[in-house]
Amino acid sequence: MAIHKICGIETEYGIVLRGTEDPNPIAASSVLINAYLHELDRENDRAGAAPKVDWDFEDEQPGTDARGFSPLGTMAPEVETHLVNAVLTNGARYYVDHAHPECSTPECADARSVVVFDRAAERILQVSMDAARRLLPAGQEIVIYKNNSDGKGNSYGCHENYLMDRAVPFGRIVHHVTPHFVTRQIFCGAGKVGCEAGLGPDEVPFQISQRADFFEEEVGLETTLKRPIVNTRDEPHADAQKYRRLHVIIGDANLSEVATFLKVGTTSLVLAMIEDEFLPREFAFASPVGALRRVSYDLTLQRPLALADGTSVTALEVQWELFTRARKYADEVGLECVGDEVGAEVLRRWEAVLTGLESDPMSLADQLDWVAKHRLIDGYRERHGLAWDDARLFALDLQYHDLRPEKSLAARVGLERITTDAEAELAMTEPPLDTRAYFRGKCLQKYADDVVAANWDSLVFDIGDEPLRRVPMMEPSRGTAAHVGSLIAASDTSAELLERLGS
Amino acid sequence: MAEREQIRKSPSEKPEVEVEEAPATSEKGEKLKAELDDLLDEIDEVLETNAEDFVRSFVQKGGE
Numbered sequence: 147m148a149i150h151k152i153c154g155i156e157t158e159y160g161i162v163l164r165g166t167e168d169p170n171p172i173a174a175s176s177v178l179i180n181a182y183l184h185e186l187d188r189e190n191d192r193a194g195a196a197p198k199v200d201w202d203f204e205d206e207q208p209g210t211d212a213r214g215f216s217p218l219g220t221m222a223p224e225v226e227t228h229l230v231n232a233v234l235t236n237g238a239r240y241y242v243d244h245a246h247p248e249c250s251t252p253e254c255a256d257a258r259s260v261v262v263f264d265r266a267a268e269r270i271l272q273v274s275m276d277a278a279r280r281l282l283p284a285g286q287e288i289v290i291y292k293n294n295s296d297g298k299g300n301s302y303g304c305h306e307n308y309l310m311d312r313a314v315p316f317g318r319i320v321h322h323v324t325p326h327f328v329t330r331q332i333f334c335g336a337g338k339v340g341c342e343a344g345l346g347p348d349e350v351p352f353q354i355s356q357r358a359d360f361f362e363e364e365v366g367l368e369t370t371l372k373r374p375i376v377n378t379r380d381e382p383h384a385d386a387q388k389y390r391r392l393h394v395i396i397g398d399a400n401l402s403e404v405a406t407f408l409k410v411g412t413t414s415l416v417l418a419m420i421e422d423e424f425l426p427r428e429f430a431f432a433s434p435v436g437a438l439r440r441v442s443y444d445l446t447l448q449r450p451l452a453l454a455d456g457t458s459v460t461a462l463e464v465q466w467e468l469f470t471r472a473r474k475y476a477d478e479v480g481l482e483c484v485g486d487e488v489g490a491e492v493l494r495r496w497e498a499v500l501t502g503l504e505s506d507p508m509s510l511a512d513q514l515d516w517v518a519k520h521r522l523i524d525g526y527r528e529r530h531g532l533a534w535d536d537a538r539l540f541a542l543d544l545q546y547h548d549l550r551p552e553k554s555l556a557a558r559v560g561l562e563r564i565t566t567d568a569e570a571e572l573a574m575t576e577p578p579l580d581t582r583a584y585f586r587g588k589c590l591q592k593y594a595d596d597v598v599a600a601n602w603d604s605l606v607f608d609i610g611d612e613p614l615r616r617v618p619m620m621e622p623s624r625g626t627a628a629h630v631g632s633l634i635a636a637s638d639t640s641a642e643l644l645e646r647l648g649s
Numbered sequence: 650m651a652e653r654e655q656i657r658k659s660p661s662e663k664p665e666v667e668v669e670e671a672p673a674t675s676e677k678g679e680k681l682k683a684e685l686d687d688l689l690d691e692i693d694e695v696l697e698t699n700a701e702d703f704v705r706s707f708v709q710k711g712g713e
Contacts, residue, residue: 243712
């Protein structure tokens with residue numbers, strides 16, 4: 147049986163500082179995040195306020211390759227400790243990465259939980275924008291965009307992470323997950339006006355994915371250039387003997403909750419099938435990178451993709467095959483590793499969107515980002531008689547992703563909700579109950595003064611005279627409310643907690 | 650569980666499901682098209698005023 151598919155999303159947001167001649171995105175990102183932390187300080191009557199905990203880089207090794215070697219010189223060491231890097235009481239990490247604000251959700255037990263915490267992250271960015279507006283000089287404003295490209299060839303990521311059994315050969319993962327990564331964009335693409343890979347508006351007026359233009363390799367370690375469809379970063383943030391963390395860099399950031407749910411839910415299921423060797427028909431593309439772009443550029447979803455054996459398939463056919471296999475997997479093996487109820491909901495929605503895409507994609511304009519965006523922009527283009535390279539259409543595309551509620555177009559197109567506002571609001575400060583993020587978040591709520599550092603797999607406490615105490619959290623499914631809830635409740639001080647944990 | 654029942658369909662049932670659902674989804678598509686006009690009226694009021702400047706100045710550093 148596949149191991150529990152604990153998962154999460156890390157999103158780099160586009161950032162614009164308005165009202166200045168010389169905007170520095172790194173400084174603006176720092177101002178934004180510090181404004182949020184300052185805001186939490188101000189509201190210190192609110193549960194879980196004021197986490198002033200720095201990220202601990204002890205276990206960060208982004209240059210380790212899952213294929214078993216570390217190519218020399220491909221990754222410059224990144225020392226970013228001077229930049230803002232906070233751990234929040236919901237178990238998330240909120241920090242400056244390169245020249246963007248980035249928020250990583252806490253570890254989540256299933257796809258629905260990821261949607262809740264991804265929505266909470268959007269709210270955190272919205273509160274941050276409001277807080278920054280109060281701190282900045284009059285006339286200046288920071289605006290955040292949840293997208294993946296500036297339309298000028300610069301891209302930033304929305305990465306997913308999935309816990310996998312270390313015993314599964316990495317080559318098997320690459321082989322079987324590639325067809326999913328090439329074709330899943332038909333329901334989780336965020337849509338984009340134009341092309342950033344050299345084709346003009348006549349050839350590619352609008353495409354399904356934000357990211358397809360930026361991928362050049364099938365497999366590799368890079369994330370910032372020559373991006374690979376399957377990323378080999380081998381940094382499990384957990385017991386490395388037992389686990390790997392599949393770091394997925396190919397996805398678009400979604401505004402649609404249904405799209406995020408399906409992106410994470412279908413990928414969790416495909417990975418579970420790979421782990422259990424419950425494998426679907428093999429699809430070896432003649433050119434995976436070529437197929438990725440071909441799918442993105444084809445709004446009809448009809449174009450055949452060449453396979454290495456000389457035959458061809460469409461993206462929809464690949465997805466139907468994966469779906470049918472997953473349904474059989476549910477019947478014969480079960481869905482425990484992705485959550486029984488959530489897994490069943492993933493299958494229901496997966497079938498519904500494939501049926502919709504096949505018969506009438508427009509019917510999914512309330513569920514899928516690329517369909518919603520295309521409907522909006524194409525409608526505007528027709529109404530005003532514009533050419534596809536008109537700046538107004540690019541502006542609409544960007545504004546779809548604007549996180550300011552009063553400006554966001556995504557907020558106006560009638561996208562179906564999976565979460566409630568109350569759930570997302572709570573998830574800004576409360577951790578999930580069912581992963582180790584619970585332990586991290588609750589310790590930050592209750593013993594904030596004593597937690598001197600935190601990262602994914604440990605917390606470091608300073609309990610006074612003794613040396614600093616590191617509490618390892620190498621099992622992502624331990625440290626839940628069921629495991630440690632009563633221990634934390636019974637411990638008034640961190641010293642008591644550590645004593646109870648040690649006994 | 651009820652959810653589990655829904656997904657237990659034999660492959661032979663699939664074409665039947667599609668035939669049943671196709672008219673319904675088209676109707677929904679028509680409805681969405683009808684709503685588009687209202688939506689376009691609404692967004693006119695929130696659009697960035699100088700699209701060319703806005704698009705030109707939207708420059709990001711690569712990330713990840």
